Amino acid sequence: MTELRGIVPYLVTPFDADSGRLRERELQALVGRLIESGVHGLSPLGTTGEFAFLTGTQRDRVVELVVRAAAGAVPVVPAVAGHATHDAVEQSLRFQDLGAAGLVAIRQQLFPIPVEQAAGFFAAVGSAVDIPVVVYTNPVLGSDVGPSALAILADVPNIRYIKDASGVTGRSLSLLLRFGDRFGVFSSSADLPVTVMQLGGVGWMSGPACAVPRAAVALYEHCTAGRWDEAFELQRALWPVNELFQRYSLAGCVKLALTLRGLDVGAPIPPQPPLPTGAGDELRAALAGADAVIEETPWVA
Amino acid sequence: MTELRGIVPYLVTPFDADSGRLRERELQALVGRLIESGVHGLSPLGTTGEFAFLTGTQRDRVVELVVRAAAGAVPVVPAVAGHATHDAVEQSLRFQDLGAAGLVAIRQQLFPIPVEQAAGFFAAVGSAVDIPVVVYTNPVLGSDVGPSALAILADVPNIRYIKDASGVTGRSLSLLLRFGDRFGVFSSSADLPVTVMQLGGVGWMSGPACAVPRAAVALYEHCTAGRWDEAFELQRALWPVNELFQRYSLAGCVKLALTLRGLDVGAPIPPQPPLPTGAGDELRAALAGADAVIEETPWVA
Amino acid sequence: MTELRGIVPYLVTPFDADSGRLRERELQALVGRLIESGVHGLSPLGTTGEFAFLTGTQRDRVVELVVRAAAGAVPVVPAVAGHATHDAVEQSLRFQDLGAAGLVAIRQQLFPIPVEQAAGFFAAVGSAVDIPVVVYTNPVLGSDVGPSALAILADVPNIRYIKDASGVTGRSLSLLLRFGDRFGVFSSSADLPVTVMQLGGVGWMSGPACAVPRAAVALYEHCTAGRWDEAFELQRALWPVNELFQRYSLAGCVKLALTLRGLDVGAPIPPQPPLPTGAGDELRAALAGADAVIEETPWVA
Amino acid sequence: MTELRGIVPYLVTPFDADSGRLRERELQALVGRLIESGVHGLSPLGTTGEFAFLTGTQRDRVVELVVRAAAGAVPVVPAVAGHATHDAVEQSLRFQDLGAAGLVAIRQQLFPIPVEQAAGFFAAVGSAVDIPVVVYTNPVLGSDVGPSALAILADVPNIRYIKDASGVTGRSLSLLLRFGDRFGVFSSSADLPVTVMQLGGVGWMSGPACAVPRAAVALYEHCTAGRWDEAFELQRALWPVNELFQRYSLAGCVKLALTLRGLDVGAPIPPQPPLPTGAGDELRAALAGADAVIEETPWVA
Numbered sequence A, B, C, D: 001m002t003e004l005r006g007i008v009p010y011l012v013t014p015f016d017a018d019s020g021r022l023r024e025r026e027l028q029a030l031v032g033r034l035i036e037s038g039v040h041g042l043s044p045l046g047t048t049g050e051f052a053f054l055t056g057t058q059r060d061r062v063v064e065l066v067v068r069a070a071a072g073a074v075p076v077v078p079a080v081a082g083h084a085t086h087d088a089v090e091q092s093l094r095f096q097d098l099g100a101a102g103l104v105a106i107r108q109q110l111f112p113i114p115v116e117q118a119a120g121f122f123a124a125v126g127s128a129v130d131i132p133v134v135v136y137t138n139p140v141l142g143s144d145v146g147p148s149a150l151a152i153l154a155d156v157p158n159i160r161y162i163k164d165a166s167g168v169t170g171r172s173l174s175l176l177l178r179f180g181d182r183f184g185v186f187s188s189s190a191d192l193p194v195t196v197m198q199l200g201g202v203g204w205m206s207g208p209a210c211a212v213p214r215a216a217v218a219l220y221e222h223c224t225a226g227r228w229d230e231a232f233e234l235q236r237a238l239w240p241v242n243e244l245f246q247r248y249s250l251a252g253c254v255k256l257a258l259t260l261r262g263l264d265v266g267a268p269i270p271p272q273p274p275l276p277t278g279a280g281d282e283l284r285a286a287l288a289g290a291d292a293v294i295e296e297t298p299w300v301a
Helices: A024-036 A056-070 A085-097 A115-128 A147-153 A169-179 A193-198 A213-224 A228-247 A250-260 A279-291 B024-036 B056-070 B085-097 B115-128 B147-153 B169-179 B193-198 B213-224 B228-247 B250-260 B279-291 C024-036 C056-070 C085-097 C115-128 C147-153 C169-179 C193-198 C213-224 C228-247 C250-260 C279-291 D024-036 D056-070 D085-097 D115-128 D147-153 D169-179 D193-198 D213-224 D228-247 D250-260 D279-291
Strands: A006-009 A079-082 A103-107 A133-137 A159-164 A184-187 A203-206 B006-009 B079-082 B103-107 B133-137 B159-164 B184-187 B203-206 C006-009 C079-082 C103-107 C133-137 C159-164 C184-187 C203-206 D006-009 D079-082 D103-107 D133-137 D159-164 D184-187 D203-206
Touching (some): A056 A085, A079 A085, A085 A115, A115 A133, A115 A159, A159 A169, A169 A193, A193 A203, A203 A213, A213 A228, A250 A279, B079 B085, B085 B115, B115 B159, B169 B184, B184 B193, B193 B203, B193 B213, B213 B228, C006 C213, C103 C115, C115 C147, C147 C169, C169 C184, C193 C203, C193 C213, C203 C213, D024 D056, D079 D085, D085 D103, D103 D115, D169 D184, D184 D193, D228 D279
Parallel strands (some): A006 A203, A159 A184, B133 B159, B159 B184, C103 C133, C133 C159, D006 D203, D159 D184, D184 D203
């Protein structure tokens, strides 16, 4: 089974608002450049990928295009998001057929449900496929997966990783202390990846890594080599970029960053607004600060 | 253009958890019995209809079946729910083609967006179709549509109704005082329909009305005839039913009520749990209390 | 034991921001004018009275002044608010000694506690005094008192009334159906008082009634005489006033309304800001609309 | 002006629930033992100290007792908490007179206020006294102080420190990058103190440090000496203690820990409940794990 680790960018979904269609060429160009930059995997259809704004047909097409462009160079790990178990299982089987090497499972909810049922959603996905599953846990978005649910999921062999997007380092530590032998833990973009790596994490799944992939890879290499001072220095240089991504909509910010870098991936999918005036200047300055430490090359479709 | 008014039940979606498929026969039986009971319209695919738990194909099928079973006797007003404007517009056009006489528009969101963009979502739906649109506003579910958005939407001719699910009577009064000449206001199930009718409302869109349709129709007739004392008396008798529907999951409660009445529509769609043990007894007692005032006949598929 | 009913305004606390001292003369003038206007009781130190912004010494002084100015004409029912049981009991005994005819009990909380302990707070207050206690329940402020707590409190003789500030009419109906024989239910200002009276409520405890006392009294008299159409008409005329009080800070809005009426009670206690520019014009217009139906006379200290 | 740094435990308030009185002897014994254990300061009346459950007179007495017991060995930095500016300023002046070497300022709120007014509360405290002020920022408790407020407060000389209790490491990093030259940043107990120290923090203000003071001091010394591996190892050993303190009420957990260690400080102040059955065993095990690394001696009054 594919082992996941390292820098796995959450891909944005290039989209043309006027026609309501994917920008397929830009999506493939993004994949190519990220692989050239040394990333260790690719995760389309996450929150950064605006999954909720795409139809089922469009989601399938995104997976198909990313798998084709990746051409086996790195594992493709799309997010499967849904409210209903049957829907998530069907998506998972389709994505596996399309060539996904793993899945990030996101449970959406309108109303809270008991932990057994919440765990059952993920267990059904893990049992239906033959590839590793990353459980996404995000208390803010309502799809939290806590220790009780994870204890249940430890019995499902394909559930192999946790991606903790709580942004609370203490929580990552709790998960690592209790489940570190059973699950690999990925840092989220809002977190501090160096700290999660110090605590035993396996990598960083991150929207901002679309815009600063070489820096993210360098950070990861510092961590795996135990060069903590260099890692902290680099993280500090990247923080202004991460901060903007937290202040503004994540998808909108990554899309604008890529457009500034030369790859016109379009604006957030309507009715989401474009970023406010002024965000471009802030983002340009933050990217320049990051580039001064680790240079990223301009991107073109 | 079809005028909407009166009792418009939110239909549950009969579903077989094992196979992941609709129970089509039960859905059509439900439609038949509600029409016999005198309801003035039918609204599938709302929150009560578990829209978020159905695939796009299943949603289309639900509309097709309800339109066919209604056979023109009453207007069918399905809910169109989505995050993306392009997705909602496409669904709306499909539902109109399938015979919908109106639409309830629900905007879903993961993150808040400005009011202009939020209004733009509904305006796009209203401009795309030739049938009346009910704007759904529910602060709790995150899809609130406040006075500023409604002021924008007053310029879109097909936006004709508001369904305020806030449960706060003062808010309904504010909407009626400001927009009562432009939009018809429907009470939500959690509200007190008599008060909304006293304030000038046009009807009651309601999940519980699936289980007590004759009583709901009688309540509406008391209101339109100005028999406020009788209306209040009936509302008081129905309150224990409404209270249960607020305490437990709405879809789960309506489904259980219909099953108790003889129509096996299945449990909530997984991973949602069935209602807890004991809920059946509480519900049976509450329904018996309502039936003692206005008798509903047993239902069979 | 004093029976509470009718219109009981929540008094603002006239305050001089520069010196940090009460405006005692204005407080007594307010009491005098409200009694002349026919109100049935007076409740200082509620949320409208900015209790949390006053020291213990200042709270005692407010009760002393209001009791003296009321001179037995109507019952004075101050709010006792606290986190700790011992603190609330001590305040309650002091207020009773100072001449309070009843108490509104408010439990503040930083973190949720179990229902038995929450009920215990109110039971301790009710058992310590010889005057009737109104239990304040407000889910938004975190001091909710639900059906389970009220079932416990039904065993404490002095706990006699509920003031439901949830603003949700369905909730008031639930409380009245279950506890209407045991507790008197007061409408809150955010609610629709006519509806609560129709459902069996005993009166209206209200901040806005400070500014429109004659209208509030007339509304109550329509209700007790069963003149529902006149009551609804008056409520509709008052709604623009209530709406402003919901949009802006309640204390700030009542203070500005009184100042506009000629009684300079000062601004909200710092660090709370004064109302924004423009609120004065909106408020003046809303008061004029209300005065056109029931005239209130100008107020002077 | 006193410089604050290092380990500053938040003191619990020993309290006798039956009499409603402070346990003065136990409070002084706690102070003595913490100083023996090497802590660098003492902070009574924080959230851990249950400030909201004490009367004004009791708060003054706590400061008096702690200052007397500390006898100048370490700075005493009590929390000043209030809704009103005048109230906080009066408390601050009293505490300074009683011998406080600094203050932790906590703004409580019922309703949000604009950032200028929120900053004004802290500025008034800082301008009124001659001792350093720590601004407490805690989004969860509603008393958040963000970058805009801190930019205003940078102009008030006595505002010298920030205590960020958000638990989000990224936020601490943002504060340190933007304000690290102007304010000293303390880690909160829920945070990971090593990470905050790595980022440039000055110390750890912590409730749990009451129960594991020697370990907390050792952790700090590892950090200041740059022994990051040892620091991380110790933090990992302490985490099970911190985790319990997050799961249960902080004050209740510290009180129980001290009682288990031999100092009977009583239960949480009513109506707060004692910790649930079973918490004692969990806590005993976690403390034993911590003691196995750094031994703490039994405590007696």
